[in-house]
Every structure is written in C-alpha cells, then in structure tokens.
Amino acid sequence: MMKRLTIILALAALSLQCPALERETIWPAGKMPDAQNGQIAAMTNETAAKDFNPDTHRCAYLEWFETPPEDVRNGACMILISGGSYQNCCDVGLIDKWHKELTAIGIQCVNFVYRTPRPVGLPIYLTAWEDAQRAVRTVRSEAAKRGFDPEKIGVISMSAGSHLALLMATSSQTPAYSKVDALDDIPCHINWAIVNAPAYVTTDGEDGSPARRLGYGPDVKLSEVFKFDGKTCPMSLHHGGNDPYSPNGSTLVYRKLRQMHIPAELHLYPDKGHGAFGLERGIEFMRQMGWLGKPGAEVALKDRYPSDEARGIHIVEDIWPEGRIPDMENAMCKPYIEWHIPKDLKTKSIQIIYSGGAYSGNDPNEFEVAPARRYLNEKGMTVVTLKYRSPRPSAASGLAKHSCAWEDLQRAIKLVRSEAASHGLDPDKIGIMGSSAGGHLTLMGVTSSKQQAYLGVDFLDRTSCSVQWGIGIYPAYALTDGLDGHNSTGGNDDSAVTAPEFNFDLATAPMLFVHGDADVYASMNSVKVWEKMRSMGIQSELHTLALRGHCFQRSASPGTGSYTYLDRIWEFLTAKHLL
Numbered sequence: 001m002m003k004r005l006t007i008i009l010a011l012a013a014l015s016l017q018c019p020a021l022e023r024e025t026i027w028p029a030g031k032m033p034d035a036q037n038g039q040i041a042a043m044t045n046e047t048a049a050k051d052f053n054p055d056t057h058r059c060a061y062l063e064w065f066e067t068p069p070e071d072v073r074n075g076a077c078m079i080l081i082s083g084g085s086y087q088n089c090c091d092v093g094l095i096d097k098w099h100k101e102l103t104a105i106g107i108q109c110v111n112f113v114y115r116t117p118r119p120v121g122l123p124i125y126l127t128a129w130e131d132a133q134r135a136v137r138t139v140r141s142e143a144a145k146r147g148f149d150p151e152k153i154g155v156i157s158m159s160a161g162s163h164l165a166l167l168m169a170t171s172s173q174t175p176a177y178s179k180v181d182a183l184d185d186i187p188c189h190i191n192w193a194i195v196n197a198p199a200y201v202t203t204d205g206e207d208g209s210p211a212r213r214l215g216y217g218p219d220v221k222l223s224e225v226f227k228f229d230g231k232t233c234p235m236s237l238h239h240g241g242n243d244p245y246s247p248n249g250s251t252l253v254y255r256k257l258r259q260m261h262i263p264a265e266l267h268l269y270p271d272k273g274h275g276a277f278g279l280e281r282g283i284e285f286m287r288q289m290g291w292l293g294k295p296g297a298e299v300a301l302k303d304r305y306p307s308d309e310a311r312g313i314h315i316v317e318d319i320w321p322e323g324r325i326p327d328m329e330n331a332m333c334k335p336y337i338e339w340h341i342p343k344d345l346k347t348k349s350i351q352i353i354y355s356g357g358a359y360s361g362n363d364p365n366e367f368e369v370a371p372a373r374r375y376l377n378e379k380g381m382t383v384v385t386l387k388y389r390s391p392r393p394s395a396a397s398g399l400a401k402h403s404c405a406w407e408d409l410q411r412a413i414k415l416v417r418s419e420a421a422s423h424g425l426d427p428d429k430i431g432i433m434g435s436s437a438g439g440h441l442t443l444m445g446v447t448s449s450k451q452q453a454y455l456g457v458d459f460l461d462r463t464s465c466s467v468q469w470g471i472g473i474y475p476a477y478a479l480t481d482g483l484d485g486h487n488s489t490g491g492n493d494d495s496a497v498t499a500p501e502f503n504f505d506l507a508t509a510p511m512l513f514v515h516g517d518a519d520v521y522a523s524m525n526s527v528k529v530w531e532k533m534r535s536m537g538i539q540s541e542l543h544t545l546a547l548r549g550h551c552f553q554r555s556a557s558p559g560t561g562s563y564t565y566l567d568r569i570w571e572f573l574t575a576k577h578l579l
Helices: 002-017 092-104 126-141 160-170 248-259 279-289 370-378 403-419 437-447 524-535 565-575
Strands: 022-025 061-064 076-081 107-113 153-158 192-196 235-240 264-269 311-318 336-342 350-354 382-387 430-435 469-473 511-516 541-545
Touching: 061 126, 076 092, 076 126, 076 160, 092 107, 092 153, 092 279, 107 126, 126 153, 126 160, 153 160, 160 192, 192 279, 235 248, 235 279, 248 264, 248 524, 264 279, 336 370, 336 403, 350 370, 350 403, 370 382, 370 565, 382 403, 403 430, 403 437, 430 437, 437 469, 469 565, 511 524, 511 565, 524 541, 541 565
Parallel strands: 076 107, 076 153, 153 192, 192 235, 235 264, 350 382, 350 430, 430 469, 469 511, 511 541
Antiparallel strands: 022 061, 061 107, 264 541, 311 336, 336 382
C-alpha cells in the first residue's frame, strides 16, 4: 500500500511540475548520414504549429524528461519511440502516457524523434535506423551524468516505431552507418524492448504496407532485415488480434527468441486493432526480469485465497448413473462435479474448472483449481469443479491418454447445462478451464464438441456439450513434438503442429491462454493453437510470462504476471462479453 501511495504521489507531483524538456540533437553539424531535404525530425504536434520551420528540424534528437523521484529511482532508462508509418512521429499522446507512468515507477525516460518521412531511394527504415543507433550511443554515453545504469537501457515503441525497435533489439551488431566521431565507438545495443503492434514484420508487408495476406501463407516469413545477433535482447511483444499489421509478426519474433533461448513475453489481445495495449503487462515483464529492482519474495497462491467465505451454496454430484460409466477401470477414481455458487450472484455465466496431473491424477482442491474458484466466487460468478477419471486408461484398453477424462468432461458440461436454469444460471454461458493436462483437456472440449466422446447412456446425452469459451493454463501435449511428454523441439520447429485429436470444428470457441515462457511443456503449445484459431477467424487472448516454468502460479512475486494471472481471466470474460 505504501509503495502504491508513493507512485500516486509521484504522478501527482509530475503533473504539477511539467518542467521544460531538455532537447539534444544527436548528430554533429554536417555529419548526419543520408541527409535528405525532404526529411524532418519533429513530432506532429510541432509540425502542426503555425510557426513550424522545417529547416530548423532536420536533425534527429532526444528529449530528456525529468529525473524520477529519488525514492523510486531504480537506475533504468527507457527510450520512447513513436510510430507513424515512417511518414511522421505521431504518437504524442502515447509518449506522454509512457513518460508519466514510467517516470513515476523510477525509470528515466527520453523521447527519441527520428527523421521522417520515408527516405527517397533507400529502405523505408534506413535513416530512422541510423538515427536509432546514434541515439542509443548518446543515451549510453550520458548514463553516469544522468544517474542510470548504461546496461539498463530499454525501449518502448509503437507500430513503425516498433519495427525500428526490433531493429535496435535484434541487429545492433550490424552498423547502420559509417563512424562519424568517437561517440560511435560506444555500443548501440539495448537491454530490453517493449514492442507494441510492430508493423512490416512479415514478408507480405515488409515494403511498408499492411500485411497483404494477414501474415499467413507458406511463403510468408519473418522479414530478414532483423538479424537476431548475439546482442539480441529480451522482449515483451504486444499485439491486437485484428491488427492489419499482422500479429503473426509478433508470434514469429517470439518463436525466434525462443529458438535463441532469450526470455520473452507475448501478449495478444482479441478483437483489438492497431494500437498499444497492456502497458501494465510490460511493467510486470520488467519487474519479473529484475530491471525495476530485485523482485519481491514469492507468495503461495493458496495462501492468498484460503477461504470459501464468498461461496453460498456447495453441492457435490456424481456425473454418471450408477454402473453406466463408459470405459471404467478398477484403478480409476470416481468422477464427480461440485457446484460453488456465490452468496452474491452477479452473473449467470458458469465456469467449469479442473486440474492437471499428466492424466495420472487430478485434484479439485489444489492450487490449480481452488484459488481460481474462490477468486471467481468473490467476483460473483458460479464455478463448477470437476474431478475426472485418472489414472490414464490401461495400455490394454487401446484408448488414448485423455479418452476417459474427455468422456467425463463432455458429460459434466451436459449435466451443468441441464441444471443451470434451476440455479438461476444461463445454460448457454458455460466455459471450461484447465491447467497442464487439464489444459489439453480444455482444448479437447473447446475444439471437438461436435465429436462424441462416448455412446449416450441416457436422455441427458442428447444435450449439447459445446462451450462458449475456454481457458488454457499452460496446456500440455498440444503439439506433435510433445504428444505424451515435454516438447522435444520446444514447439519451435515447423514440424511441430497441433495435435491430431483437436478437430477445430465449427463449434470451436475463443480461448484465453496463459503460459510460462520457460515451460518444458512449451509455450508454443499455446501460441500455435492461438495462431490456428486466428486463421479460423476466432479471436483468442494469449499471455506468456518470461522466466516462468510449469505451474508458474503456484507461488509468485507481487507485481508480476504470474501473481496477477487470475485478473487476466476476469478481463477476458469481461472483454469478450461472456458474463
């Protein structure tokens, strides 16, 4: 609470001070490479002024914002980069927002204004890239003077500015220009990047247009202008699912970073177009990586949500008629559901939740289930937990590992749908959520509800088992390189495709995915399913978490994505109008 109060007071102080910015041109007179008379360096609020004189704005420059308050200063510096199609620098509002919020948490901010419009006769990005490499050298040279660490320099960017940020992040070992003075002996690498809606990343749009094929096709690749050299830095990539500058550009960059074992995050927002989303996720990324100081001690998730106080009604119910469970084996547990209806019911929607356990066991009272149901009960939402059959079917049965659990899930959905109205709930607003093997089971429920898992045993089996959404928390076994174990290629190889048991039928529902970037059940399980759903016109949401492995949420440091992941569930349900 005290830390939050400090940040609020710091923001208030900044809004009152509004000091004049310190502007610094980055090139010596007459030494700016590839100078063209048609180019200027100015934000669009400057160019709109009546007295604007382009001849006094030819040189790229930095604008240094005020030093952060001493009590929150952390030795980090962020370079802010506007977008504008390489035609102008137009994100005046974003630069203002970023500067205020980042300064308040202790980061020194500097606005970088590069030359636009696109140069004549050169690649559209070249003069901006020249300016960018020089800008980083200038910023690094002033670290001691301005009180930040020269190896704690990040960037935050938008659109064409994010294309430029990717060049800065992946290609600093390729000189964009010939040395002009001693400053050019200083390294121009950056240490991290928060990249919003990068444009021109796929080959179907690298000439400076929106992605003509939306980033799809066997001949559509990641642009080769990005070198991914030895100084390539960790990144947090943010993209809207409906952006014409394809979000597949961000998934391809993320995949390349995974191949290089560079920590990264990917945040994909359903139904969003071209824009900057999720600054809070970028801040969580920086906190997890340690750039805002050492992360706080981890807290166990079950300790944060220990109480069923918000629950009003608790009902335990078998899901099969006695003696009618299909493919039942003696070693298997008996399946059942539990209704957890809140005291203060605020939505008629229903969330079904179950745990993972490699299909060898599952526990509805453990950390993958109990905290989430308590969180949702506190929000006023009904939760049904499922204990499905485990361990796996015996080898003699000839059944796949998930077969009996899938039968139980389909039956549970039908049962919940049939009884929803009696509890004052909506039978057509049902979602499913599982972790690990339970995430795989969720994918079965979401993508394959048109396929019956078993022959009907009674009248209830005429009820639909389709759902309106799914939530996959680090789903396992989702790609062909890890059908029954860890992903052998990390899911990064082209040969690793979605598991054959997923039908992706016409009832396939949108999903939320949350996955640790360092999970041995690779985060590409989630990413490649997200890509498949987008190709079908299904808008899903995805968040990967840097440095985090399997069971990322069991305990987590406050202020990181692993700590706040339950909020992503509520935001997804709200944004998709599923409540």
